[in-house]
Amino acid sequence: MKNKILATILSLICIVSCFSLAGCGExxxxxxxxxxxxxxxxxxxxxxxKKYEEETGIAVKVVTAAANTYEQTLKSExxxxxxxxxxxxxxxxxxxxxxxxxxxxxDSKLYSFLTDTDLAIKDxxxxxxxxxxxxxxxxxxxxxxxxxxxxxxxxKTNINSVSEIISFDKLKAVVEDMTTQKETLxxxxxxxxxSLSSGEDWxxxxxxxxxxxxxxxxENDNKNDPTLNLLDAKEIKHNxxxxxxxxxxxxxxxxxxxxxxxxxxxxxxxxxxxxxxxxAMVQNGNWGWSQISGxxxxxxxxxxxxxxxxYIGIEGEENQGICIGTENYFAIxxxxxxxxxxxxxxxxEWLFSSETGKKYVSEKLGFITPFNTFTxxxxxxxxxxxxxxxxxxDEKYENIPWIFTAFPSEAFxxxxxxxxxxxxxxxxxxxxxxxxxxxxxxxERS
Amino acid sequence: xxxxxxxxxxxxxVAPCLVAFLxxxxxxxxxxxxxxxxxxxxxxxxxxxxxxxxxxxxxDDSGFLESxxxxxxxxxxxxxxxxxxxxxxxxxxxxxxxxxxxFRTVFFMPNLIGGIVLGYIWQVIINGVLYNFNxxxxxxxxxxxxxxxxxxxxxxIGYMMIIYIAGIQNISTDILEAAKVDGxxxxxxxxxxxxxxxxxxITICLFLTITNSFKLFDQNLALTAGAxxxxxxxxxxxxxxxxxxxxxxxxxxxxxxxxxxxxxxxxALAQLYLTRRKEVEN
Numbered sequence: 001m002k003n004k005i006l007a008t009i010l011s012l013i014c015i016v017s018c019f020s021l022a023g024c025g026e027x028x029x030x031x032x033x034x035x036x037x038x039x040x041x042x043x044x045x046x047x048x049x050k051k052y053e054e055e056t057g058i059a060v061k062v063v064t065a066a067a068n069t070y071e072q073t074l075k076s077e078x079x080x081x082x083x084x085x086x087x088x089x090x091x092x093x094x095x096x097x098x099x100x101x102x103x104x105x106x107d108s109k110l111y112s113f114l115t116d117t118d119l120a121i122k123d124x125x126x127x128x129x130x131x132x133x134x135x136x137x138x139x140x141x142x143x144x145x146x147x148x149x150x151x152x153x154x155x156k157t158n159i160n161s162v163s164e165i166i167s168f169d170k171l172k173a174v175v176e177d178m179t180t181q182k183e184t185l186x187x188x189x190x191x192x193x194x195s196l197s198s199g200e201d202w203x204x205x206x207x208x209x210x211x212x213x214x215x216x217x218x219e220n221d222n223k224n225d226p227t228l229n230l231l232d233a234k235e236i237k238h239n240x241x242x243x244x245x246x247x248x249x250x251x252x253x254x255x256x257x258x259x260x261x262x263x264x265x266x267x268x269x270x271x272x273x274x275x276x277x278x279x280a281m282v283q284n285g286n287w288g289w290s291q292i293s294g295x296x297x298x299x300x301x302x303x304x305x306x307x308x309x310x311y312i313g314i315e316g317e318e319n320q321g322i323c324i325g326t327e328n329y330f331a332i333x334x335x336x337x338x339x340x341x342x343x344x345x346x347x348x349e350w351l352f353s354s355e356t357g358k359k360y361v362s363e364k365l366g367f368i369t370p371f372n373t374f375t376x377x378x379x380x381x382x383x384x385x386x387x388x389x390x391x392x393x394d395e396k397y398e399n400i401p402w403i404f405t406a407f408p409s410e411a412f413x414x415x416x417x418x419x420x421x422x423x424x425x426x427x428x429x430x431x432x433x434x435x436x437x438x439x440x441x442x443x444e445r446s
Numbered sequence: 447x448x449x450x451x452x453x454x455x456x457x458x459x460v461a462p463c464l465v466a467f468l469x470x471x472x473x474x475x476x477x478x479x480x481x482x483x484x485x486x487x488x489x490x491x492x493x494x495x496x497x498x499x500x501x502x503x504x505x506d507d508s509g510f511l512e513s514x515x516x517x518x519x520x521x522x523x524x525x526x527x528x529x530x531x532x533x534x535x536x537x538x539x540x541x542x543x544x545x546x547x548x549f550r551t552v553f554f555m556p557n558l559i560g561g562i563v564l565g566y567i568w569q570v571i572i573n574g575v576l577y578n579f580n581x582x583x584x585x586x587x588x589x590x591x592x593x594x595x596x597x598x599x600x601x602x603i604g605y606m607m608i609i610y611i612a613g614i615q616n617i618s619t620d621i622l623e624a625a626k627v628d629g630x631x632x633x634x635x636x637x638x639x640x641x642x643x644x645x646x647x648i649t650i651c652l653f654l655t656i657t658n659s660f661k662l663f664d665q666n667l668a669l670t671a672g673a674x675x676x677x678x679x680x681x682x683x684x685x686x687x688x689x690x691x692x693x694x695x696x697x698x699x700x701x702x703x704x705x706x707x708x709x710x711x712x713x714a715l716a717q718l719y720l721t722r723r724k725e726v727e728n
Contacts, residue, residue: 418675
């Protein structure tokens with residue numbers, strides 16, 4: 001009998017503890033829940049959340065999606081009852097996928113902060129996404145190596161400084177001459193590895209492809225906005241395919257790595273090659289600075305890291321600038337309570353207009369923001385960010401917007417990347433790459 | 447104490463498991479089945495579309511059939527190689543040779559490493575070899591295919607070997623001695639006594655290798671991720687890519703997953719039925 005009672009009590013305890021443990025997990029819900037896209041800034045956001053709670057008493061929950069898993073994480077998080085109140089979409093295509101969840105924020109203060117309100121994501125009368133960081137990419141070069149080349153007696157070109165490289169032909173002449181003299185220059189190749197392994201090929205299938213498609217969209221621009229024009233395009237002609245090939249060929253033929261081995265290289269590999277001074281150039285954006293400076297034993301000096309435009313051999317490209325834009329737009333979840341939505345906007349406004357917030361944004365997050373609340377002095381100080389600001393402020397340059405935010409889907413980009421890998425390995429011809437771009441565009445858009 | 451007395455405790459002991467099983471298995475399964483007939487963005491905003499997803503799953507650019515064919519080829523080769531190698535290792539390591547315990551441990555160890563890690567390790571090894579010939583694993587789908595076979599063998603042989611060893615050790619020495627007295631040679635003993643006696647082990651090993659080969663995901667993702675151009679993409683990875691990298695294809699991915707489940711279930715049950723018939727009672 002005694003045993004029976006004991007057994008009953010024990011099993012009751014067991015059951016009760018099951019439920020109470022579950023109960024413990026349910027803490028007080030935070031009013032603001034931000035699903036962060038940038039894993040490299042996860043720690044900074046955690047810190048910010050704490051600071052904000054100290055100042056205002058409002059709890060902020062920050063969850064960071066692991067690299068390349070934002071869509072997956074968002075898909076599962078947003079279906080929960082405690083859903084993210086602030087999330088981000090990557091442009092018009094991202095908005096299209098998430099429009100059932102995006103709140104119209106045209107009356108928010110955050111929107112009024114924008115220096116250029118055209119940057120926001122519009123749909124009808126509403127504003128659904130607000131960019132919070134401006135980024136730029138081009139060909140990053142090591143000025144020390146370039147200077148060394150220009151000083152060479154054996155130099156076969158008549159170009160004497162980087163500022164004279166203003167077209168693809170000149171770039172090609174310099175690069176090919178540098179390749180023949182790489183031993184003298186102390187480098188192993190002019191360009192860092194054209195990383196083509198799976199998930200590491202976005203610099204080519206997205207960033208590089210942006211340039212020829214931009215020129216195509218400018219040609220018959222009936223919307224006066226190449227991005228919207230591209231967004232409407234059911235089909236593309238890809239008539240600048242040859243120009244796309246120009247620069248891609250230059251990359252892979254003057255690379256530190258043999259063409260057939262590119263399928264195993266990652267972005268980190270190529271940034272390390274640049275940081276260690278093994279190469280003179282690498283195509284990437286200002287976010288790459290943290291990778292360059294983070295490489296152990298890097299030899300490149302901060303003052304030598306510069307950026308030049310990606311010339312692809314278009315007529316009149318002398319004034320072409322770098323590619324500047326964003327794929328980071330804040331959106332507020334439409335389906336959470338009004339209280340939460342307001343708290344979320346308040347948090348973002350605090351982040352981009354209060355002294356503490358701004359300090360974090362420019363110094364720790366290193367964002368060049370598109371907001372008028374930031375003064376010139378409050379822009380980040382790393383060498384690549386400075387280059388972006390230089391290109392943005394110099395009237396001479398026609399910078400290329402990031403129209404790849406209107407590319408139809410991830411699958412399109414992946415298929416283009418696959419085709420580029422096949423081309424680099426020699427298993428496919430350039431015509432096949434061209435066909436893939438055109439046909440995949442059509443099938444993914446429909 | 448009668449058994450009946452304990453009957454009333456049944457719910458207390460079974461409930462936690464049952465609840466967990468419901469939450470983690472039955473409910474997601476039923477939801478998945480339902481979602482395969484809908485178009486949805488997140489699991490909470492589904493709209494019914496009938497069997498359209500199943501039709502779209504077979505469209506030209508979905509790669510479902512290609513990946514299925516690749517998976518079948520992979521499964522056939524790796525099931526055969528894994529079981530043959532594992533069985534002969536088990537035979538050798540049940541003989542009285544010194545160091546069998548050590549070898550058993552060594553062969554079993556790869557099984558303790560996760561699939562993703564193994565995938566990357568083998569990627570480095572295979573690339574290290576291919577680099578000498580100016581190739582990498584993405585150069586040709588054949589490399590990826592055999593890479594996967596080698597990786598799968600390396601990981602699974604040890605586990606299957608342990609199961610076979612248990613089976614072989616279970617064979618009564620009386621029978622083996624009787625066979626010897628009757629003049630049976632090594633080959634006859636193997637085919638007439640050992641193999642029939644370990645049929646239960648063969649059943650379980652075949653089941654595990656077949657289902658694991660079909661469901662392979664981590665290793666595929668880490669080793670090749672489908673490169674080049676999805677030609678080394680297995681079904682599980684194809685479903686994942688459909689679901690996550692194409693807009694408006696969530697339902698199609700779900701439909702593929704349901705079909706995949708049916709295929710694997712049919713094959714596994716058929717295999718169980720066929721090998722069970724051959725089992726003998728000891």
